[in-house]
Amino acid sequence: MASIKRRDNGKWRARYRDSEGREHARHFETKRDAQQWLDTVTASVVRGDYIDPKAGLISFTDFYASWAKRQLWTRGTRASYETVAATVTFGNTPLLKIKRSHVETWVKKMSTDGLAPQTIANRLGLMRAVLKAAVGDRLLAFDPSTGVRRPTIASKASTMNIPNAKELRALMDASEPFFRVAFLVGAFAGLRQGEVCGLQLSDIDFMRRQLHVRRQVQRESPHPVEIRAPKYNSDRTVHLPQSVLHEISRHVKDFGTYGDEQWLLLGRDGGPMWPRLHEYRFAKAAKAAGLDYTSHDLRHYFASGLIAAGVDVVAVQRAMGHKSASVTLDTYSHLWPNSEERTRGAVESIFEEAFGTPADSSRTRTSV
Structure with a gap:
């Protein structure tokens, strides 16, 4: 009425x-x-x-607190959202009164405070998720952050740090002997740091030459160690050559496993190695070798090797445990062969199929 x-x-x-x-x-x-x-x-x-105009009078902070209670987040994801909620400059502003200018001011402040462009982009994405939830709950008619520009992020090609084979060998030689297996599964199976820490002997199928990624280890102080599914639920199987399996087998023979679960890397009280300890031992080896690499760079080494060998994007995505093929392309598109060269090669191939090689064509014309 x-x-x-x-x-x-x-x-x-x-x-x-x-x-x-x-x-x-x-x-x-x-x-x-x-x-x-x-x-x-x-x-x-x-x-x-x-949209009920009174419903949107709840502040951003109060809406976030209510919404966050209903989310099925991992501890790390929740911590990231909490950081965003605590640092936005419009937390006390009613949802209906949040403008694009409020969000732009926040983004500018983060940039002025010296946060990296990728960090700012990540926080902006999390904040937008909160506003989209408000739209979904009919508290807002639209997302006021739409159109806000994030800082320019350097291209993957200019920031990616990939060791070469000689450097990888130097890193492994500089590592403590029992830790070399971490370099093996990082560089030749593409495992993330937490996934390396979570490896158990039962994850290695020596007969089928497969490595099964089933869990990851995470710990954020002061919380206890947490064992959960791999990132993006990327349980996967990595197919390994006999040479890599031989090295893993030698590691088990020389150093054994730990605890009832038979962890491949030594942790505390029979548990898995903590990611921070993994990071420390990797950094120690890198410093001894005089190289500036992180464990994540071994994933890049693995991916670049697959791409150089002609493995297609979907297979690379599955091996890396990426959320989607678009993530793989966004990260490694610069490593795939140039499209112009692929086009030339394809045309050359079908030309030769139709007319033979240029030398064959020349001989054919001469005989006629």
């Missing part, structure tokens, strides 16, 4: 009841303005995109 009525003070009062029977009213100087507002509201009710 909707109506317009002139008040004693000369203003026009437009009112309506929403689908739940709550009454809403506004006052205007002219009847025409009142009717336009009422028409707009009525149309939104008919379309099904009506």
Whole structure:
């Protein structure tokens, strides 16, 4: 039900009841303005995109607190969202009053504070997830952060650090002997740091020449160690050559395994190695070798080797445990052969199939 009525003070009062029977009213100087507002509201009710103006008065911080309680996050994901919620500059602003300028101001502040462009982009993405949830709960008609530009992120080609074969050997030679297996599964199976720490002997199928990635180890102080599924639930099977399996087998023979679960890397009290200890031992080896690499660079080494060998993007995605093929392309597209060269090669191949090699064609013409 909707109506317009002139008040004693000369203003026009437009009112309506929403689908739940709550009454809403506004006052205007002219009847025409009142009717336009009422028409707009009525149309939104008919379309099904009506937003209760009072619902959006909840602040960003309060909405986040309510929304976060319902999310099935890992500890790390929750910590990332908590950081965003604690640092946005419009936390006390009602959702309906958040403007694009508020978000731009926050992004500028993060940049001024010296945060890396990728960090800013990540935080902006998390904040947008909160606003999209508010849109989904019908507290906002649209996401006010739409169109906000993030800082320019350096291209993957200019920032990717990939060791060559000689450097990889130097890193392994500089490592503590029992830790060499971490370099093996990082460089030749593409495992993430937490996945390396989570390896158990039962994950290696020596007969089928396979390595099964089933878990990762995470620990964030002061919380205890946490064993959970790989990132993006990327349980996967990596196919290994006999040479790599031989090295893993030698590691087991020389150093054994640890605990009832038979962890490949030594941890505390029979448990798995903690990621921070893995990071320390890797950095120690890199420093001894005089090289500046991290364990994640071994994943790049693995991916670059697959791409150089002609492995297609979907196979690389599966081996790396990426969320999607688009992530793989976004990360490693610069490593795939140039499209122009692939086109030339393809045309050359079908040309030779039709006419033979240039030498064959020349001889054919001469004989005629």
